[in-house]
Amino acid sequence: MNLNFHINFTHKYLLWVFYFHRQTFDSMINKWFDNKVIQVDEINKDKIDWLRIIPFIFIHISCVAVIWVGTSTTAVIICMLSYLIRMFAITAFYHRYFSHKTFKTHKIIQTIFAAIGATATQRGPIWWAAHHRHHHLHADDEADTHSPRHGFIHSHMHWFLKLKNFRTETKRVKDLNQYPELRFIDRYDIIFPIIFAILLFVLGSFLNTFYPSLNTSGWQLVVWGYFISTVLLSHVTYCINSLAHVFGSRSYETDDDSRNNFVLAILTLGEGWHNNHHCSPGSVKQGFKWWQIDISFYVIKLMEKCGLVWDLKYPNKRLLKNKLIGGKV
Ligand SMILES: [Zn+2]
Numbered sequence: 001m002n003l004n005f006h007i008n009f010t011h012k013y014l015l016w017v018f019y020f021h022r023q024t025f026d027s028m029i030n031k032w033f034d035n036k037v038i039q040v041d042e043i044n045k046d047k048i049d050w051l052r053i054i055p056f057i058f059i060h061i062s063c064v065a066v067i068w069v070g071t072s073t074t075a076v077i078i079c080m081l082s083y084l085i086r087m088f089a090i091t092a093f094y095h096r097y098f099s100h101k102t103f104k105t106h107k108i109i110q111t112i113f114a115a116i117g118a119t120a121t122q123r124g125p126i127w128w129a130a131h132h133r134h135h136h137l138h139a140d141d142e143a144d145t146h147s148p149r150h151g152f153i154h155s156h157m158h159w160f161l162k163l164k165n166f167r168t169e170t171k172r173v174k175d176l177n178q179y180p181e182l183r184f185i186d187r188y189d190i191i192f193p194i195i196f197a198i199l200l201f202v203l204g205s206f207l208n209t210f211y212p213s214l215n216t217s218g219w220q221l222v223v224w225g226y227f228i229s230t231v232l233l234s235h236v237t238y239c240i241n242s243l244a245h246v247f248g249s250r251s252y253e254t255d256d257d258s259r260n261n262f263v264l265a266i267l268t269l270g271e272g273w274h275n276n277h278h279c280s281p282g283s284v285k286q287g288f289k290w291w292q293i294d295i296s297f298y299v300i301k302l303m304e305k306c307g308l309v310w311d312l313k314y315p316n317k318r319l320l321k322n323k324l325i326g327g328k329v
């Protein structure tokens with residue numbers, strides 16, 4: 001053993017470490033920023049790709065930063081607005097428009113809400129619609145991707161963490177896949193929450209400088225307006241796949257376990273009328289009775305009055321009557 005050997009060995013070892021970590025780093029960054037690089041093989045398809053989901057874990061942990069950034073009325077208002085606007089983009093557009101085509105709109109409105117929906121960090125519109133259409137085809141049967149019959153946690157979030165569900169299955173969404181701008185948003189979806197967080201930082205810094213009495217800051221608005229708001233928004237949305245197939249009442253006979261749940265309907269701006277929705281998925285409104293509050297539908301109606309959307313589809317009354325359980329709701 002001489003000195004040369006040690007130097008040679010150390011040199012090769014360092015090169016290997018650098019090369020190995022470089023590969024891991026590159027692969028991690030690519031996986032976060034480009035959904036097309038995800039490879040799914042038969043052996044690992046049911047496993048979680050931990051490198052890929054680091055941002056998902058990071059969003060949850062980052063909420064703890066509220067200890068350091070503090071709180072203010074402004075931050076809480078921004079958190080609520082961020083929740084409501086993005087929830088509307090998910091329920092009215094990702095769900096009722098992209099997935100079910102329950103109304104029509106201009107291409108520009110379609111693109112704007114596809115981008116706003118992407119800031120909710122629930123992937124892109126094509127991925128979202130592809131999985132959701134699959135859910136309606138197989139609701140609560142063996143092939144359903146997120147039925148609570150296969151485990152509550154699985155239906156809530158485990159299903160989308162699995163490697164096999166990362167890729168966008170385009171065969172069910174050819175109508176959406178024809179738009180290059182939607183394909184772009186879908187492929188690089190992580191860019192949109194990053195831009196949103198940067199805008200919140202700029203807004204918070206501006207308010208801190210010019211309106212110091214509001215007692216807010218760039219980081220405070222990022223934590224409240226993005227991290228906390230996104231975690232709330234995400235888990236409430238996931239509840240439609242989990243809780244809304246377990247807890248609540250059933251008004252209509254459907255081939256699944258879907259339920260109507262008042263609390264979820266309020267929190268999701270109308271999506272909690274999930275049994276109604278499974279009975280008539282092509283309907284723009286999900287609250288069929290006057291007391292079934294459906295805020296997304298009210299906003300869509302308002303947009304119709306402004307000429308931003310049109311051709312709203314409503315449930316077939318005869319079909320609803322035939323499927324009614326016990327003769328009355
Ligand atoms: Zn469902």
Ligand SMILES: [Zn+2]
Pocket residue numbers: 095099100132136277281
């Ligand atoms: Zn649906």
